[in-house]
Amino acid sequence: MATQTLDAVTDLEKDGKLTEEQSQQYLDRIRKDVQAAKEKYEINRAYQQAALHKKLTQLKKEKLVAKEREQAEALAKFESEEQARLKHNERDPQVYMDSKLTLLSSHQTEKDRLSNQLDEEATEELNKMESELVDNTKQEIEKLKQGVYAQLMQNNGLTESMKNEILEQHARNLEQLEEERQEARTSQERDIKSRLGRLKKDLATRKQQEKEEQEQIRHYEENMVNKLLATQVAVSEEERRKIMEEYEKNLITSENSLALSKMRQQRLLEEKVAKMRARQMDKLDKKHQAETRRQMRSRQLERESGESEDETEAKDKGDLMKKQAEEKLNLMSSVSMDLDDDLEAVRVEMLQERAIALQRQEERLGRMMAQLQLDKAREMATIEEQQKALLQLKLNMFDEMTEKGVMKNSQATKVIEAHQKSLQNLEKKVSAEREKQEAALKKRLREKMMEREKSLDLKHENELRLLAGNYSNSTVVRLRRVAMKHKHMKQREQFRNKMDVEITQTLEESRRQFDVQKLQLIHKQEVEFLAALAKFGEYSEAEMKNVLILLFPTEGEEKIVARLKDIFDEERHKKEENEDNSSDSKKNPIKLLFGLKKGKRNTTEGDTLEEKVKKAIMASRNNKSSDGERDKRRSSLAKVLKKGKLAPLNKEEDHVKGSSISPSTLPKIQHQERPEPLGRAQPQFGSDQESEEEDEDEDDESDGDGRMRNAVLL
Structure with missing residues (x-):
């Protein structure tokens, strides 16, 4: 605009309508007024832009903080509700983790969307402010121009046609300049949208990659737990549930820890990148301001020399703005690339931490399962050790009472036979109950397996149905259907194998x-039975306590006192003595025992019960007889014991029948060999060894003595 006005003044000077002095005055006035308007525009623009930028930055910070506070409250509420559901087993931990990750992802998306929205609003505010300043500057220049034109038309012969021509040329120049600016702006927006599109695509790809990695890790973790469970011989449903709860609890703890660590590192990384971006942007702004000042000084010199033109100035200014905008975009892109690299490094670090956490969890579950099996083995061994000790005590009590004359050998034989018969009846009863409950358990497990298989089939059907709706190409659908069916077959096979293992372990x-x-x-x-023997043999509590201490040396005072109380329980003795007389005393060993005629105890002959137990223990510890000697002793015992009477307790088949766990397969207890189960112990007595080979054909009394001594050997 100023160029056309200056040209008009020059033409008037050439036509002689203006003197050289008048022309110079008009030219100086026009340049001075236009320069003043532009300087005012630049000053106002810089001041208002800085104030508006500060205001918008503070507003953005406040809104983001408010959004973070709102999201933190939503996350706390979610955690509270989900933890309550998990505590009452109303929520699958896998669903909980997926929901939490989805919530965190949505929170991040909301923050990004809000940040972008605030940036767009800030850009609009800046553009609006700059547009208002440009309009105000244009109005001021228009007033100056109209004043110059009016004065030229009034005093110096500027015609209306010359004025209109100047205005039309100015309008054409403005239109061309606006088109160039609009084209440049459109190109920049297109570049920005393209880069944002690539960033969004990369972000979506990264999220999908992370999701697939999470699924692979969870699949591996599930396989790891299933493999650990499959190594166990026997696992109840309750134990399996506890193991899975422990696994899920550890999984949730690990997921929470890693997710929080990842979010914290991402936040620190974003803050670091934001600070670096701000520093680089500030440095770039200072550079651009210096370039703008240099350009303004250059234009000032050109105007002073009379070589400046409005179109050239506008073009130079537009080129500079375009160059500066491209530099800012390049800076943002480089910072984004650095951020992507750092985020990838964070992702790799999180995967490494996840692998370490997974290894720790595997070790923790392995220790838990090993401890579970050791506890089971210890339980069986403890019971068998107690049975062995009680058997030794029982036979020593019989031997002591027959030696002291409290009962005859034939009487002892009858009581032992009745007791063995009672134990056999108890075993039959328990075995029958076991078969009944095992059949019911098998039925329930089969029904449970069928229900799970139906749920799996329904899931597979839904996946196939969704597959058909996601693709329009029939060939793609057909190929993907084949691949998915193959995947379903593998899953079904794995499911059945897993259920077979679970059923076997449960049984x-x-x-x-x-x-x-x-x-x-x-x-x-x-x-x-021991309590009845103690009462019948009139053993004192002190003597029996000493015997129990010998038989159970590892037990404390409280357990010994408890065992002693069980043996000398007066209430039970009264109940046993007052049982219904109609019951068959031949079948009840305790009734049979108290129905015997008791002899007078001879205190001068034989060892006491405590001495017999001591000898039995020492002989058991020092037992180094060969297999041949053991076989010879068994043969001798077999001759002494009549057929159908008192079957040798140390025979292999007299061990607990139907046991699914052999003691030989169980681990040692406290670095010692496991004790032989009930019926396999063979304590030796050197004083009785000779009696095994004597008096095989004597009368009933003599046979009774031999049987009782050999019974002690068992």
Whole structure:
């Protein structure tokens, strides 16, 4: 605009309508006024832009802080509700983790969307402010121009046609300049959208990659837990549930820790990048301001020399603005690339931490399962050790009472036979109950397997249905359907193998529990029988306490006192003595025992019960007889014991039948060899060794003495 006005003044001077002095005055006035308007525009623009930028930055910070506070409250509420559901087993931990990750992702998306929205609003505010300043500057220049034109038309011969021509040329120049600016702006917006599109695509790809990695890790973790469970011999449903709860609890803790660590590192990284971007942007702004000042000084010199033109100035200014905008975009892109590299490094670091956490979890679960199996083995071994000790005590009590004359050998034989018959009846009863409950358990497990298989089939059908709706190309659908069916076949096979293992382990654990229950019932009946023997033999509590200390050296005072109380329980003795007289005393060993005619105890002959137990223990510890000697002793015992009477307790088949866990396969206890189960112990007595080979054909009394001494050997 100023160029056309200056040209008009020059033409008037050439036509002689203006003197050289007047022309110079008009030219100086026009340049001075235009320069003043532009300087005012630049000053106002810089001041208002800085103030508006500060205001918008503070507003953005406040809104982002408010959004973070709102999201933190939403996350806390989510955690509270989900933890309550998890505590009451109303929520699958996998669903919880997926929901939490989805919530965190949505929170980040909301923050990004809000940040972009605030940036767009800030850009609009800046553009609006600059547009208002440009309009105000244009109005001022227009007033100056109209004043100059009016004065030229009034005093110096400027015609209306010359004025209109100047205005039309100015309008054309403005239109061309606006088109160039609009084209440049469109190109910049297109570049920005393209780069944002690539960033969004990269972000979506990264999220999908992270999701696939999470699925692979979870699949591996599930396989790891299943493999650990599959190595166990027997696992009950309750134990499996506890193991899975422990695994899920560890998984949730690990996921939370890693997710929080990742979010914290990402936030620190974003803050670091933001500070670096601000520093670089500030440095670039200072550079641009210096370039702008240099350009303004250059234009000032050109105007002073009369070589400046408005179109040239506008073009130079537009080129500079375009160059500066490209430099800012390049800076943003380089910072974004650095951020992507840093985020990738964070992702790799998180994967490494996840691998370490997974290894720790595997070790923790392995220790837990090993401890579980050791506890089971220790339980069985403890019961068997107690049975062995009680058997030794029982036979020594019989031997002591026959030697002291409290009962005859034939009487002892009858009581032992009745007791063995009672134990056999108890075992039959428990075995029948075991078969009944095992059949019910098998039925329930089969029904459970069928329900799970139906759920899996329904899931597969839904996946196939979704696959058909996601693709329009029939060929692609057909190929993907084949691949998915193959995947479903593998999953179904893995599911069945897993269920077979679970059923086998559950049945084995059920059998083990029945074995433990049977041994506990036998133990209880043995204690009742020992209590009856103690009362019949009139043993004192002090003597019996010393014997129990010898038999159970590892037990403390409290357990010894408890065992002693069980043996000398007066209430139970009264109950046993006052049982219904209609019961068959031949079948009840305790009734049979108290129905015997008791002899007078001879205190001068034989060892006391405590001495017999001591000798038995020492002989058991020093037992180094060869297999041949053991076989010879068994043969001798077989001759002494009549057919159908008192079958040798140390025969292999007299061990607990139906046990699914062989003691030989169980680990050692406290670095010692496991004790032989009930019926396999063979304590030796040197004083009785000779009696095994004597008096095989004597009368009933003599045979009774031999049987009782050999019974002690068992």
